[in-house]
Amino acid sequence: MRKIVIAFFMAFFMMLPTVGIGESAGIAVSIDGERVVYTESSGKPFVDEAGRTQVPFRQTMEEFGCSVSWEEGTQTAVASKDGIVVKVPIGEKNVYRNGQKIENDTAALIKDGRTYLPIRVVLESFGAKVVWNGTSSTVEVILSPEESGQIQVHFLDVDQADAILIDDGGFEVLIDGGTKAEGGKVVSYLSNYVDGDLDVVVATHAHEDHIGGLPAVFDRFAVDTVIDSGEGADTAIYAQYSQKRAAEQCDYYTSAQERTISLPSGAKLEILPMSGSYDDPNDTSVIVLLDYQDIEVLFMGDASSEVEQNNLSKFTDIDVLKAGHHGSRTAGSAAFLQRVQPEYVVISAGLDNSYGHPHQEALTAYLNCGAKVYGTFRSGDIVMTTDGSSISFSTSQTLTMADVGAKSGSQTSATAPVQTTQPAVTKPADTTAVYIGNKNSMIFHKADCSSVARMSEKNKVVLPSAAEALARGYRGCQICQP
Ligand SMILES: [Zn+2]
Numbered sequence: 001m002r003k004i005v006i007a008f009f010m011a012f013f014m015m016l017p018t019v020g021i022g023e024s025a026g027i028a029v030s031i032d033g034e035r036v037v038y039t040e041s042s043g044k045p046f047v048d049e050a051g052r053t054q055v056p057f058r059q060t061m062e063e064f065g066c067s068v069s070w071e072e073g074t075q076t077a078v079a080s081k082d083g084i085v086v087k088v089p090i091g092e093k094n095v096y097r098n099g100q101k102i103e104n105d106t107a108a109l110i111k112d113g114r115t116y117l118p119i120r121v122v123l124e125s126f127g128a129k130v131v132w133n134g135t136s137s138t139v140e141v142i143l144s145p146e147e148s149g150q151i152q153v154h155f156l157d158v159d160q161a162d163a164i165l166i167d168d169g170g171f172e173v174l175i176d177g178g179t180k181a182e183g184g185k186v187v188s189y190l191s192n193y194v195d196g197d198l199d200v201v202v203a204t205h206a207h208e209d210h211i212g213g214l215p216a217v218f219d220r221f222a223v224d225t226v227i228d229s230g231e232g233a234d235t236a237i238y239a240q241y242s243q244k245r246a247a248e249q250c251d252y253y254t255s256a257q258e259r260t261i262s263l264p265s266g267a268k269l270e271i272l273p274m275s276g277s278y279d280d281p282n283d284t285s286v287i288v289l290l291d292y293q294d295i296e297v298l299f300m301g302d303a304s305s306e307v308e309q310n311n312l313s314k315f316t317d318i319d320v321l322k323a324g325h326h327g328s329r330t331a332g333s334a335a336f337l338q339r340v341q342p343e344y345v346v347i348s349a350g351l352d353n354s355y356g357h358p359h360q361e362a363l364t365a366y367l368n369c370g371a372k373v374y375g376t377f378r379s380g381d382i383v384m385t386t387d388g389s390s391i392s393f394s395t396s397q398t399l400t401m402a403d404v405g406a407k408s409g410s411q412t413s414a415t416a417p418v419q420t421t422q423p424a425v426t427k428p429a430d431t432t433a434v435y436i437g438n439k440n441s442m443i444f445h446k447a448d449c450s451s452v453a454r455m456s457e458k459n460k461v462v463l464p465s466a467a468e469a470l471a472r473g474y475r476g477c478q479i480c481q482p
Pocket residue numbers: 161162207209210302325326
């Protein structure tokens with residue numbers, strides 16, 4: 001049926017002049033608010049049998065700012081930009097980003113002698129966000145350079161529990177989902193970041209403060225892959241988690257096998273199998289290492305020093321440690337800290353928790369290794385941002401020994417919400433300006449053009465006159481015709 005419709009549209013548009021096709025054709029593409037103009041000779045976007053939007057290769061990637069080439073021998077389309085090379089072999093359900101394979105559910109194809117690429121996987125490989133706007137039937141590509149090449153790790157404030165979101169452009173990983181009571185918060189927090197499916201959920205172990213919120217997550221998001229310890233528990237919450245996980249019909253693995261997941265930025269998420277057998281469910285925790293160029297972040301779940309010591313050789317020098325077991329004295333042994341030497345430690349624990357976390361011994365050990373230590377009970381949600389070479393945190397509220405036990409009265413600022421710092425953005429363009437240019441696309445507009453509203457602030461430049469815009473190499477928008 002779809003084929004027939006497309007054939008009809010193709011035939012219909014063959015009769016139209018080549019200008020203005022984007023206005024009425026089935027699917028439009030905009031890049032940072034700029035409508036990509038497709039012509040008869042470039043081909044036009046269409047939806048393939050997998051329900052994915054396919055776009056003409058050359059026209060789209062050049063508008064996106066790539067240089068493009070074609071490898072005849074391997075039938076592969078190649079696009080490169082800012083040191084990222086994405087290779088798209090025709091007919092294969094995967095692309096290669098700087099040599100790393102990224103799986104997809106549909107393949108590039110040749111149709112009527114033109115090469116078409118599945119737009120989402122290709123552009124996300126360059127760090128762009130790709131959003132479907134159903135109202136205008138437009139694939140909206142947001143270059144979001146403030147995010148491209150950056151990974152954010154969100155340590156959610158979920159009281160006495162763990163929930164951590166790793167956001168790498170259009171790829172999201174959730175490590176634990178907080179308690180059942182915090183499930184709603186986790187879901188609403190994730191909604192701001194998850195593009196399409198939630199790619200990976202790691203359930204570190206079967207305790208309620210780690211899997212309690214996951215049923216709500218499964219209810220809200222389509223999850224592609226779940227990794228857990230493979231160790232069950234005879235509890236109602238585990239039964240519910242297990243049932244929802246099975247109903248999700250996603251890929252499912254346990255941490256018994258070493259596993260590496262490639263993220264769009266080129267970072268790797270490694271599941272590190274631990275040696276030894278343990279009775280305490282905490283010690284079955286799935287251990288996760290995020291490795292992005294020079295930066296390593298280690299997530300220890302609730303694993304204790306026994307696990308640390310039995311597996312010392314598997315740990316290397318890291319930058320950020322998600323402290324094991326909410327800052328309990330059961331984790332963070334001297335030998336382990338000597339080995340991993342964290343510069344930052346994040347403790348996920350609740351204010352006035354009944355366990356007295358973080359314990360004095362643990363906090364002493366973390367502070368003694370020279371690390372800056374942050375706690376969700378003081379800072380609320382903590383967001384770490386890295387570009388693979390540097391790290392920044394959304395909070396500057398480092399813990400001291402006064403924070404032992406996460407007591408609500410022990411710091412004057414304890415209950416004050418901590419402002420989450422956002423990446424610096426340039427001020428919105430002066431609306432009195434006559435013309436607004438897009439630094440990325442090098443197209444300029446009248447200030448009231450609808451494209452301006454959709455343009456990312458970072459790409460806006462105020463241009464005093466059309467003459468000046470043209471002199472600086474900008475082209476006029478085809479819609480507002482400045
Ligand atoms: Zn726990």
